[in-house]
Amino acid sequence: METPGNLFVVAAPSGAGKSSLVKALLELDSHLSVSISHTTRKPRGQEQNGRExxxxxxxxxRAMIExxxxxxxxxxxxNLYGTSRKAIHERLLRGEDVVLEIDYQGALQIKQLFAYAVLIFILPPSWDELRQRLLRRGEDGHDVIEVRMQNAxxxxxxxxxxxxxxxxxxxxTALFDLKTVVHSQRLKYVSQCRNRSQVFAALDLL
Ligand SMILES: Nc1nc2c(ncn2[C@@H]2O[C@H](COP(=O)(O)OP(=O)(O)O)[C@@H](O)[C@H]2O)c(=O)[nH]1
Ligand SMILES: Nc1ncnc2c1ncn2[C@@H]1O[C@H](COP(=O)(O)OP(=O)(O)O)[C@@H](O)[C@H]1O
Known part of the structure; x- marks a missing residue:
């Protein structure tokens, strides 16, 4: 089998710009694909089932959890959010690089399973700017924005x-930084192959 692909996990408080950055990164980098999560949240205006x-x-x-x-x-x-095995495991096995846009709780669970995963946290420049971005995005009501600011x-x-x-x-600048992290990890690829195969063997993914 091929050496499993790189796994990048990007987390951030809501409104920091995570989705915009990952979208821009995917347009620049054809070797990278994004995992599509499951969620119980209702779709926003332009969102499509199976796309976002x-x-x-x-x-x-809950049945999927069971x-x-x-x-x-x-x-x-x-709301509930999760990364299905189906969403990433075949792609990783084919040696493709995958990016997960998930929250910190999920990121830490992924690190437990895949020690080689690269965890990237996106910060907003200030609390004020974070609130402005949530307001400017115009997708969430006042109460939802307040919950997100508190959770941030x-x-x-x-x-x-x-x-x-x-x-x-x-x-x-942030996009450049993100690109640099992805590229630097690829340079480490060879030295991490063995460790990656061991993780996959332990998870019965081989
Ligand atoms: N643990 C986990 N978190 C997720 C997953 N998918 C999305 N999230 C996180 O759930 C949070 C809310 O996402 P979303 O409702 O799209 O709002 P947004 O971050 O404001 O665009 C964000 O922190 C996402 O990164 C997932 O599969 N697992
Ligand atoms: N560097 C930036 N400067 C100004 N606005 C930004 C920046 N990055 C993202 N935004 C805007 O902030 C809002 C939230 O970005 P989004 O990518 O949806 O955040 P997240 O996925 O982290 O919730 C969007 O309207 C986006 O266009």
């Missing part, structure tokens, strides 16, 4: 557990 997320109801999500279909899952801002304090405190922290002040 797989939108499911809570009973379906069947052991998730590598990780967590409750975030009152807890989330940002977790940044120290991550391998890299990128401040998204100027978008192009």
């Amino acid at each position: 997320y797989w939108f499911v109801d809570e009973s379906e999500f 069947r052991g279909e998730f590598f990780e899952w967590a409750q975030v801002h009152g 304090r807890v989330e940002v405190a977790q940044a120290r557990h991550f391998d890299f922290v990128i401040i998204n002040h100027l978008f192009e």
Whole structure:
């Protein structure tokens, strides 16, 4: 089999710019694909089932948990989110690089399963700017934004557990930083092959 691909995990408080950065990165990097999570959150205006997320109801999500279909899952801002095995495992086995856009709880679970995963945390330049971005995005109501601002304090405190922290002040600078992290990990590829194969063997993925 091929050597498993690189696994990048990007987490951030809501509104920091994580989705925008990952989208821009994917446009620049054809070797990278993004994992589509399952969520019980309702779709926003332009979101499509199977593109941003797989939108499911809570009973379906809980049945997937029971069947052991998730590598990780967590409750975030009152909704359930999870990365299905199906979403990433075949692609990693084919040697493709995969990026997960998930919260810090999921990121830490992934690190337990895949020690070689690279954890990247995106910070906003300030609390004020974070609120402005949530308001400008115009997708969430006042109450939802307040919950996200409160949760952001807890989330940002977790940044120290991550391998890299990128401040998204100027978008192009943050994108450059993200690209650099991805490229540097690829340069380490050869030295990590053995460890990666061992993890996959231990998880019965080979
Ligand atoms: N643990 C976990 N968190 C996820 C997953 N998918 C998305 N999230 C996180 O859930 C949070 C809310 O995501 P979303 O509702 O899209 O809001 P947004 O971050 O404001 O765009 C974000 O921190 C996401 O990174 C997943 O599969 N697992
Ligand atoms: N560096 C930046 N400067 C100004 N606005 C930004 C920057 N990065 C992202 N944004 C904007 O902030 C809002 C939130 O970004 P988004 O990518 O949806 O965040 P997240 O996925 O972290 O919740 C969007 O309207 C986006 O266009």
